Amino acid sequence: MPNRPAIVAVGRTKFGEHYEKEPEKLIEEAWLRASEDAGIERKDLEACYLSDYFLPITNKLGLEEGFLSELTELHVPMEVTRSFSSALSNACNAIQAGRYNIVLVGGIEKMTDRWDKIRDDLMLLEDPWSYYAGCTPEANHELMLRAYIRKYGVKGEDLEKLDIALAQVSVKNHLHATKNEYAQYQRKITVEQVLNARKEARKPLGLYDFAPISDGASALILTSDDVAKKFTEKPVHVLGFASATDYLTFPARQDLTRFTVSEIAMKNALKRAGINLWEIQVLEVYDQSTVMEMISLEDLGFCKRGGAWKSIYQSCQDYRGYYEIDGRRLFVNLNGGLKADGNPLGATGGAQIFEVVKQLKGEAGERQVMIDGTPKYGCVLELEGFGTKGYVYILGGTSS
Amino acid sequence: MSSEPIERRVSYLGDRLKGCRCLICGKEYFEIRDYCGSCGRKSFGKMANIDLFYDKGVLEVCTLVNEPTNKFTKLGSYVYGIVSFHNGKIRVPCRLTDRMIRQGEEIDFSAFEGREVVPRFRRRYSVDRSDIIPTISLAFTFADEYYPHQEYAVVKPNKDYDAPGIVGYGVYTSKFRIKEGNITRSVPFVDEDAITAAVEAGKLALIHSGVDSELVGKVYVGSESNPYAVKPIASKVAQVLKLGEEDEGVQGVDAVDTEFACKAATSMFKDAASLVNYPANIQYSMVIGADNSQAAPRDCPGGELDLFVGFGGCAYIFGKTDLIAEIEGWYSCTSDTPDFWRRDGEPFPMHGGRFTGDPAYFKHIRKAAKKLMERLGLKPSDINYFVAHQPNVQFPVRIAKELGFKEEQYLPSLQVANFGNTYSGSSPVGLAAVLDIAKPEERILIVSYGSGAGSDAYSLITTSQIIEKRNRQKMPVAYQAQNPFLEYVDYTTYRRLKLGM
Numbered sequence A: 001m002p003n004r005p006a007i008v009a010v011g012r013t014k015f016g017e018h019y020e021k022e023p024e025k026l027i028e029e030a031w032l033r034a035s036e037d038a039g040i041e042r043k044d045l046e047a048c049y050l051s052d053y054f055l056p057i058t059n060k061l062g063l064e065e066g067f068l069s070e071l072t073e074l075h076v077p078m079e080v081t082r083s084f085s086s087a088l089s090n091a092c093n094a095i096q097a098g099r100y101n102i103v104l105v106g107g108i109e110k111m112t113d114r115w116d117k118i119r120d121d122l123m124l125l126e127d128p129w130s131y132y133a134g135c136t137p138e139a140n141h142e143l144m145l146r147a148y149i150r151k152y153g154v155k156g157e158d159l160e161k162l163d164i165a166l167a168q169v170s171v172k173n174h175l176h177a178t179k180n181e182y183a184q185y186q187r188k189i190t191v192e193q194v195l196n197a198r199k200e201a202r203k204p205l206g207l208y209d210f211a212p213i214s215d216g217a218s219a220l221i222l223t224s225d226d227v228a229k230k231f232t233e234k235p236v237h238v239l240g241f242a243s244a245t246d247y248l249t250f251p252a253r254q255d256l257t258r259f260t261v262s263e264i265a266m267k268n269a270l271k272r273a274g275i276n277l278w279e280i281q282v283l284e285v286y287d288q289s290t291v292m293e294m295i296s297l298e299d300l301g302f303c304k305r306g307g308a309w310k311s312i313y314q315s316c317q318d319y320r321g322y323y324e325i326d327g328r329r330l331f332v333n334l335n336g337g338l339k340a341d342g343n344p345l346g347a348t349g350g351a352q353i354f355e356v357v358k359q360l361k362g363e364a365g366e367r368q369v370m371i372d373g374t375p376k377y378g379c380v381l382e383l384e385g386f387g388t389k390g391y392v393y394i395l396g397g398t399s400s
Numbered sequence B: 001m002s003s004e005p006i007e008r009r010v011s012y013l014g015d016r017l018k019g020c021r022c023l024i025c026g027k028e029y030f031e032i033r034d035y036c037g038s039c040g041r042k043s044f045g046k047m048a049n050i051d052l053f054y055d056k057g058v059l060e061v062c063t064l065v066n067e068p069t070n071k072f073t074k075l076g077s078y079v080y081g082i083v084s085f086h087n088g089k090i091r092v093p094c095r096l097t098d099r100m101i102r103q104g105e106e107i108d109f110s111a112f113e114g115r116e117v118v119p120r121f122r123r124r125y126s127v128d129r130s131d132i133i134p135t136i137s138l139a140f141t142f143a144d145e146y147y148p149h150q151e152y153a154v155v156k157p158n159k160d161y162d163a164p165g166i167v168g169y170g171v172y173t174s175k176f177r178i179k180e181g182n183i184t185r186s187v188p189f190v191d192e193d194a195i196t197a198a199v200e201a202g203k204l205a206l207i208h209s210g211v212d213s214e215l216v217g218k219v220y221v222g223s224e225s226n227p228y229a230v231k232p233i234a235s236k237v238a239q240v241l242k243l244g245e246e247d248e249g250v251q252g253v254d255a256v257d258t259e260f261a262c263k264a265a266t267s268m269f270k271d272a273a274s275l276v277n278y279p280a281n282i283q284y285s286m287v288i289g290a291d292n293s294q295a296a297p298r299d300c301p302g303g304e305l306d307l308f309v310g311f312g313g314c315a316y317i318f319g320k321t322d323l324i325a326e327i328e329g330w331y332s333c334t335s336d337t338p339d340f341w342r343r344d345g346e347p348f349p350m351h352g353g354r355f356t357g358d359p360a361y362f363k364h365i366r367k368a369a370k371k372l373m374e375r376l377g378l379k380p381s382d383i384n385y386f387v388a389h390q391p392n393v394q395f396p397v398r399i400a401k402e403l404g405f406k407e408e409q410y411l412p413s414l415q416v417a418n419f420g421n422t423y424s425g426s427s428p429v430g431l432a433a434v435l436d437i438a439k440p441e442e443r444i445l446i447v448s449y450g451s452g453a454g455s456d457a458y459s460l461i462t463t464s465q466i467i468e469k470r471n472r473q474k475m476p477v478a479y480q481a482q483n484p485f486l487e488y489v490d491y492t493t494y495r496r497l498k499l500g501m
Helices: A024-040 A064-072 A084-096 A118-125 A128-132 A137-150 A156-177 A193-201 A225-231 A260-273 A290-299 A308-317 A337-339 A347-363 B004-014 B069-076 B194-209 B233-240 B266-277 B303-307 B353-376 B394-402 B407-415 B422-436 B465-470 B477-481 B490-501
Strands: A006-012 A047-051 A078-081 A102-110 A215-223 A236-245 A281-286 A324-325 A328-332 A377-384 A389-396 B018-022 B028-030 B047-051 B057-065 B078-085 B090-096 B117-122 B133-141 B161-174 B176-180 B183-187 B216-222 B254-257 B286-292 B310-323 B325-334 B386-389 B444-447 B454-462
Touching: A006 A024, A006 A078, A006 A225, A006 A347, A024 A064, A024 A102, A024 A215, A024 A347, A047 A064, A047 A084, A047 A347, A047 B216, A064 A078, A078 A084, A084 A102, A084 A215, A084 A236, A102 A347, A118 B069, A118 B465, A128 A377, A128 B004, A128 B090, A128 B133, A137 A156, A137 A290, A137 B057, A137 B078, A156 A193, A156 A290, A156 A308, A156 A337, A156 B090, A193 B117, A193 B444, A215 A225, A215 A347, A236 A260, A236 A347, A260 A290, A260 A377, A281 A347, A290 A308, A290 A377, A308 A324, A347 A377, B004 B133, B028 B090, B057 B090, B057 B117, B057 B133, B090 B176, B117 B194, B161 B194, B161 B266, B161 B422, B161 B444, B161 B477, B176 B444, B176 B490, B183 B310, B183 B490, B194 B233, B194 B286, B194 B310, B216 B266, B233 B286, B266 B286, B266 B310, B266 B325, B266 B454, B286 B422, B325 B353, B353 B394, B353 B444, B353 B454, B386 B394, B386 B407, B386 B422, B394 B407, B422 B477
Parallel strands: A047 A078, A047 A102, A281 A328, A281 A377, B090 B133, B216 B254, B216 B286, B386 B444
Antiparallel strands: A006 A215, A006 A236, A102 A215, A236 A389, A324 A328, A377 A389, B018 B028, B018 B047, B057 B078, B078 B090, B117 B133, B161 B310, B161 B325, B176 B183, B286 B310, B325 B454, B444 B454
16 A cells, blocks of 8 residues: 555543543543643644534534534644544544544544443444334344354354353453453453343343443554654554445345454455455454454354354463464454444444554553564454444554 | 334334235345345346235144243243244244243154144233334234134125125134133233234234225224223224235224224224215225223222233124125214223223213213113114123123113123123123024114123124135134133233233
């Protein structure tokens, strides 16, 4: 990919319940951390790309650009999209086109300000007919699992293993989060807890299978390759990125056991990055549910269709910090994933990028992964809705 | 706040489950489209409308919802899933209805998946009392349970009659019951009301009659429990059942609600029959009586009714072809007798206690029955079946005996002990029970009663076609009364279900 954009700084808040903070406090916090990191002044910014899903609903903030302008006292071009990945992809396009050299990408969400209605709000990301028929934010994940079990004829002992494998996804992510000071849940859970919550709910998935409702913000500074060195010794480059779109209506999709968007976006992103799939060592997937993490491993091509649960199950029998897939190591959701790190929708993608950037720079502290030195390549998958949109970013560190 | 334009659009598609099929590639869509996504421009004008209202689907996958979104909380826990039609060509989201998930009940999803389901017309979710009531047919029940799948086949009429009469009928009661002492009563599921019952009854009548719904020129819906004070049930029935020809978003049918306590429907039989006899362009007319019969809780004034009220609907189609029963004559009488009433804005009716008996029910039924028999020169022995309004078991038995009818003449119609008093549907359900079993050339005397007060008496004579049409209907009255899938609820649940969403 020509004229690769560079991430020169990242910042974020802790995810969780920030009852006492206004949304602007959160984005300010994330931006300040990023700017301090790179020694950037707000006047350096040539444009801002902000993402949030629900600020107009949760906080009655309709024209978020104006609110960001007041906050930064900047009058530069600003655009608002839903996911952090969509904001970042606009920013990347602008940098690549040579329009700007330094831009801010930020994401924010304040979901707990409407805790009693937020599950209804989340239905805005599903098709209206599903909502009218009684769908919930969780239901499609469970239906996908049911479809998966039926398609691959998983039964008996295998079904038990699959159930445990999904529980292990959650347990593993919680374990990772214990080393993440920004994570919403920095505590371990057990497979039994996950299974008991399902039993209590009498459903295929329970409380511990789903990412929580969160507040939080994340930010990064994106520059052109030329100016990156001014701000950091170790810029992380966006080597390739791509997105894809699918029907809003989950029931109307051809295959209920995959997210086509992830498949397409990964293929295109790899092509643009010019690397092979297995050169990727660290991966952040969009685990809104444990099923999503499992399916994503298949969608992105790391596991065979219908086989991801086996790799997860085997890797987690004696978990060593990574999934072992056909003898190869894949470090997945090192920040704790959406499950334990938190899922403030508009900021979530920023936290995923944050993690990969930190890993590639060797700045992930206790969480740092070392494979003959810091990892070279990392990958982020962010979804919008239930697989309606998918964004893949392939990032490369200085050694790449 | 509801959005009227959105309600119109959603219910227009969702009540009937309208879709379309590309005539080029065969791809099917839920919702109406002008062109096929795969075929593009060349498919303009080549999209055929289809609907799934009379179809059956397969529940592909399902899960349990026990933390619904805010508007669905009155449903408690429910099974939610995906239903496919036409071998997976169309898939739609689905809520299983008519199923109460009990506390702690384990659901084996794999036992549900793969089974055939039938779309049911129901309330969509809860709204404020001042809002438009949202409806939808993305509610489903299993085809191998209480409500079987029935094809709607339009049958070309082959016999004309001189006098108008009944062409077909349908009875709908829910699968829920409350049993207290020797009376069992039907109870709506929480997403049912008089509107949904009217549509169901009308649907079953169309199926039984084989009449082309486009040829129905007028529909009357009698009810005293319309959830709207202003807005007809009949317009919903006309729209959902596609009565009259559809033309640019309107149905070529006259639709009106009527109200006269429990005789709101029977009163219109003669009007419906007269209309099809009038040399105009109305070939068929439909009369529906449907009620989620109201009663105050037991310890409140008017609460005595709470021991008797039922739920259900009954529809009759009148015409002059392929009759199952001809109308021989009628007589109606009226007096201003305030024995039962409900003031505007009040949720429950009041009644006049013992005054509802002799000076009200008996006086009017007696008069109407005697007068009609006198006019037609009939003795009780000339009549095979006697049907009376059934507010309880005692009243219809007493008047039947007084008029000189024997048990074999009045017992077949006595359905109150099976369904409770279905108000506007009460005597019509009794008549349906008789039509279910009557032989050709038998005479039926039906006398309704409506508080306020008045009675309508009709004499009907069955035709030979009553037999051939019988197997078109899989849900006769006896099937609904004695069914292995009936679900009995306790008093508290009954009150909750009746109150609805």
